[in-house]
Amino acid sequence: MKNKCRTMIQALKKFNFKQVTKYLDGCLVFGIKPDLARIKKILEITGEPHKKSDFIHVVGTNGKTSTTIMTANILKGHGLRCGYHISPHINCYTERIWVDGSNISGQDFADIFNFLYPYIEKVNRFNLGGPMTQFEVIAAMAFTAAANKKLDVMVLEAGMGGRWDATNAADSRVVGLTGVSLEHTNILGKTIGEIAAEKAEVIKKGAPVASLSRDKKVLEVLQNKAADTGSKLYLYGKDFCIINKIRDCFKGWNTDIKGTADTYF
Template identity: 35%
Template structure:
């Protein structure tokens, strides 16, 4: 191809939503490249639109998405216009970019992609190299909020880590760190303290921080960073807490006790005690905004917003006959949380669980929470290039079972095809049983789409 042809191709606009998504996701081979230089350059070229927005920046290993869902739901009930940027998505690429609970329109995404494309290609020609898929998505979100929708607040979820995450280009009104766990340790460091150091990278000078971090070594890092930055820290168990009042499937009531006041009862319909923690983090964040930013929010809006918050693919019952529950528990903390919820929230005679994982996960520590509670385990493969082979996952299961033959007496089924595996799960799950699909969100997205007959599913990052 001649230089002239290459230049013509680079300069060509994208003609459809599908082309725009293909162009953005086509940047995946550039991988996750930590650092803010490329996105800073991109923002500079666009006249720094992010500086005109109020961000609530949310980081953490688990619970980010649910906390973002609570914040969005309550602020909407309070009459605010809200942008919500999250990842990965469960159904469609546009899920990432929401305004007042609605996805970005396909035509708007196409228009913004065309605005970004020449800048992305110019940077790709420089020594910085091509911006990544996540960098371009993040820049597109900023343009959507700063130039198209103008929300009062943007609920802004980190992608990976914090310090070097692309989303860290913003200067928020409050920073939130939900928790620290054993995930992405290949990229973020091999100790909880190292991971905490990366997440603490979103703490900005003088900007308040809300967290639910529990491990002493992680707490120490967060406290030290907040002190160095002269940021007031609100930590679960110290400056605020939640107390369960009542619990049943699809309804949890709790009391929130904070520095400024106590609120009770508050109700959430998301399941699992971790969701009370996520809700408490959201409430404390909003209380901080009341104090620092004069946020006006009626108690009715707080209460209704929490109750109505929904988050797909996390302890979500997608079928009643048979009962099939989806939960994207893809790391040890997520699996522990799922096991706890299956023990204290759901009633069933037999538990049948289907699982598919990615290659780069801590499979052993995920399985140790799951194997003791299942009657049947179906291992399968997500439809994704980084999948863990079902046979390799089954091998780990067998090794663990040999070490504890008396405690682990479930039936193991290996079915690489996820559609066939789902059929088996549905057939096995009797009237009084519970079927669960867990593991990577790539699998959850496909299964959810299949069960809910949603043909619009694109799934992925």
């Protein structure tokens, strides 16, 4: 009875956008232990929103955010209802979830959080290695936004690594690797090969992979993983390339990317 009353109170509680940001600021940034149990549980009990859209996964050490944003805009330009989930934000949490041309509004952000809040509290009461982290909560919000807005595809930027990243709850249809260098070695591994292996764990069965990295150790990892999953591997300099690498323009720098199907400016 006590637990039932607590659940009812939580369901009635409503946060405004400022209160949501305060809540997120108070969440753990990193979990007690790397695990997908919490994100998988909340997605399970909220109707599996991560199975209602297609996803493209972007992993790597640097360049993930710009790659994610460019990919989403290319897809939108081809007429798809598209979104993206990036991290971290610069000014506001709403920057992390972009839907069909713009960041979601503060009201939409709060509405999604209010829907999820009772389930967040429920997951936090399970013995799943600690409470949901800030990144896990926002990832759950991104999956929910994709389902609510009936997106054709959402581009996901991995937060750290890949294997245990909350975005890896999705069965992504395509994977992009921007590059690999030594980072978070206390968590991801001490060598380029070990770190690449953690990132390669986002590759699902049959999902094509595009890699900007030409590091031999990284390519060895990707080739082995692609063989295991039956995935086609597309390599920079072989299957696609960047032409006119840097060109001054009034808005900054431009790059032209020549892919297997078209050239994007």
